[in-house]
Amino acid sequence: MTTLLLISLLMHFPADEHQTPQAQTPEAALQNLPSEPEIKVEDRKDWLLDPAQYVAGVYRNEKSNEIVLSNGLIRRTFRITPNLATIGLENLATGESFLRSVRPEAQVVIDGTTFDIGGLKGQPNHAFLREEWIDAMTNDPTSFQLEHFEVKGIEERFAWKQVRHHATGVKWPPEGVALRFDLVSPTSENEDKSVRLSIHYELYDGIPCYSKWIELENTSSQQITVDRFTSEILAAVEHTSRVEERGVYFPPPNILVETDYAFQGMDSDTVTRFSVHWVEDPLYTSQVSYVRSTPCLLEVRPTIGPDQDVAIGERFQSFRTFVLPLDGTDRERNGLARRRMYRTIAPWTTENPLMMHARYADWDRIKLAIDQCAEIGFEMVIMTFGSGFQIENDSEEYLEKMKGYADYARSRGIEIGGYSLLSSRSIGGGNDIVSPAGTKPTHGSCPALASAWGQNYFRKLYQFFEKTGMRLLEHDGSYPGDIDVTERLPLQKGEKDSRWVQWRIITDFYKWCRANGVYLNVPDYYYLAGSNKCAMGYREVNWSLPRAQQVIHTRQNIYDGTWTKNGSMGWMFVPLTQYHGGGAAATIEPLSQHVDHYQKMMISNLGAGVQACYRGPRLFDTEKTRAMVKKTVDWFKRHREVLEGDLIHLKRADARDLDYWLMVNPNSKEKGLLMLFNPLDREIARNLRIPLYYTGLTGSTQFRHEDGKSQSHSLTRDGSIDLKVSVSAGGYTWFTFE
Structure with missing residues (x-):
């Protein structure tokens, strides 16, 4: 704790009362x-x-x-x-x-x-x-x-109301x-x-x-x-x-x-x-x-x-x-x-729940999603876009129904919430942003946050979370900074103040969410205003590619995104059902027929401390699938402290050879965890020099291959270790360092 010499050199000015400061120069x-x-x-x-x-x-x-x-x-x-x-x-x-x-x-x-x-x-x-x-x-x-x-x-x-796991x-x-x-x-x-x-x-x-x-x-x-x-x-x-x-x-x-x-x-x-x-x-x-x-x-x-x-x-x-x-x-x-800065000035970005994007919002299928999450260790259910979830339905009947969803999820140890679209839709009736001449809204169209519709929209959002007890909002589009030339008194005079006014409206809401424990997935950079997570950075239509290509893209996206983001700051995507086309070759359903690929997608994400949106109606369909998902989640939680540390970039995925990264956390028992992936159809054996400097280890380390026996190994002068590794065809492996 910082020891401060608190010197009252000036009388504090309350917001509603100006006081004359004391006369000390x-x-x-x-x-x-x-x-x-x-x-x-x-x-x-x-x-x-x-x-x-x-x-x-x-x-x-x-x-x-x-x-x-x-x-x-x-x-x-x-x-x-x-x-x-x-x-x-x-x-x-x-x-x-x-x-x-x-x-x-x-x-x-x-x-x-x-x-x-x-x-x-x-x-x-x-x-x-x-x-x-x-x-x-x-x-x-x-x-x-x-x-x-x-x-x-x-x-x-x-x-910041701290209601869930964080660093x-x-x-x-x-x-x-x-x-x-x-x-x-x-x-x-x-x-x-x-x-x-x-x-x-x-x-x-x-x-x-x-x-x-x-x-x-x-x-x-x-x-x-x-x-x-x-x-x-x-x-x-x-x-x-x-x-x-x-x-x-x-x-x-x-x-x-x-x-x-x-x-x-x-x-x-x-x-x-x-x-x-x-x-x-x-x-x-x-x-x-x-x-x-x-x-x-x-x-x-x-x-x-x-x-x-x-x-x-x-x-x-x-x-x-x-x-x-x-x-x-x-x-x-x-x-x-930069990543340490975000842990310091926006620590809510280290909240990192395992989340399912539930494809349907009717009670039977939501109950199934909640129960499956509870059974295998997932922590959050998101009623995704196109699911039938209606956050703008403010009828007492619907709010009571959603409260029932939240109460049941809470009884199973699961958080629940849903999706809302803000920007990229048109409302009409004078409620849309009117851009300056020669320009247009970022997403083609955007509601004006200071309009009558905009104010009513936010009233509904505040009311929804207050009355239902749900604790998650996926806020798509968000406000992209569009300028509105329209006078919307008393909130907005016109063009020159419109961006400031609308930014205050959206960030006041996000700060309220943070103060009330509402988790925020926002595909825009609102971290410093209270948002928890943004996209890691991927091309959506790539989830319609053949499954084997998706795995490579996943690791490339994570490798690239974590140069500036903590793993907990960026979500990825796992299309359990079809997304942007691609048919059977692109989807994991039926899950039991693609268990190996499903596990590769999970490990590629969790092995970097990254959470993906698992979009589908269920997380498992057979006992074999359930066992794999639970085993993988258990593995992640066993190593969670180091996996949610920093990613040290060693070799980017290129689909032609091993790719690998090192997760480090000098403050955890496991100081480092090395993930290696083999994209080829043959075993790869290799001698590698792995830099362990950012684990904080010096002199020597106790390392373990997967869950094997611990071995002692000295480090080089620059804090590296020479390892002999072997990764099976199409497989992965890991080493831990203490």
Whole structure:
């Protein structure tokens, strides 16, 4: 648990009451902070293996006007006089500095006027930052001015009701420290438009990651409008220095930036385009690029709006930004860092129930699905698309019927819920999104969330879960960020605020679901707003290919998707019945006739800690099938802690030779589990060198082939083990390491 020095440097402002802060100056308050502890180079441990020593805190340094936000992995340094400004962002393990130039902390446009938030002026060269330059830089009197700061513990950004299995050791809220700077609008002739603005930082224990957001309070005597905002600005060291672009991609700096304002995609690189912008820096005149087009200035802002009115005494809060400066260029290590970030800032994504997509929603067949799940160890039933489930039927009779389903499922230890389609359908009657001229909705059509139909739709969803006790929603389409030009008062003024308004409607609902234990399968990137799972990344029509090809695609999709996703974050698919065509050659039904293939599909998924949507009317049809499914589920649960760890990418499936990966969890009894698959019709024997570094094992390991005898083996200097492996024709095998 983080030990915090809680210094009440500022009276907390309740949302409904503005209080005058105590008169202590930031410089005086700074003296109450402790000095930053030193971690010697020889004592440093790899935070991906043992993060315990990296505890976040707020400190003073040898300067009388600097605040340090540090956890031993990264450090962000602020000058507080003559105004607030970030003057350093460093990786403490490598010594790398990410910052080359001082900029405002943020920027807001209020009633058409642009204001910088903090910052200093006068840097002569924006390629690097010298200490004497910082001392000579001056305050901009037209920017917001620092008044106070406060240090405290981290508070949860919304509630997470923990009602099902999730990764051991995750914490909510994350452990770490919170730092808030309070600034006031610049002195002007029009004091009637004065506002206060807070910049919030959170730095987390054990990971080089911080979050940031801004909050504005209208302390004036009239309503104001927040037209636009930029909540993070970093003039970062460029990734690549190149004289000419010539149509060749310029990669951004080696800093991962994500926000919870994310939609219209299934990977973070896609969805961040609406909020994370690496742009050209016009002040950086000494850069190598001849036309000065290097993308090295980070601006975190919505691409449109938010255009939000803020009444007297009310507050506006931006979305949240999460920044993870990377410590190298290794793809695996950077992927592990991103996956650790999600376990830290969205731990509900580690909830990972075994789930059946029940093909039919009538009572007899749902009861069969529930009973079969309970018998063989599955944990959740989803009444899938096309099943006859009707979540928008709000009649008392139907809600009571669904409550009966939920009560019976609960009595068998099974969770149940169903499917609802939002985007990609048209409602009519003025209830659909009207796109700006020359554009169209992402999915062809989309209901307007601020319309009368949209509000009634969400009323029905809230009511459904409150009255039935069901705990699962598969929310298809979701809201993809479509802009709506229609005025829909009182919620929406029109084009400029429509994306913000609709994003708030959908994410408020998802946060409510998280607080009430409702599991969310959403094929869009709403993890940071409370969603549990998105698609791993596959082509749906591939499930109509011949069965043998589907197995290869399954392992390829998992291998590719887990570079950036934890296995628990992405669902896969197993078509027990026909899906997108393909006929008998593509389906597993009759299950008893394809038991071997069924098991390969299960092992290919569960062997990576990945859950698939098993879509069909049943999970087994004969005793032989039931025994196979139960044996496979039991195997997964026996090794669940390591299988739900990280996937180390060793060899991608190519259908011509062995493919294999290593699951690791340094905190579990089994530190590693190696999965090997043979796609050929002959046995393959091979000597392999397997890297065990990310298991945390050193010196030697006790390893076991399947359920055989434990053997001791020394590791090489780089933490690898040399193994002699043999995999039967068309088969698979595994090794565990302790």
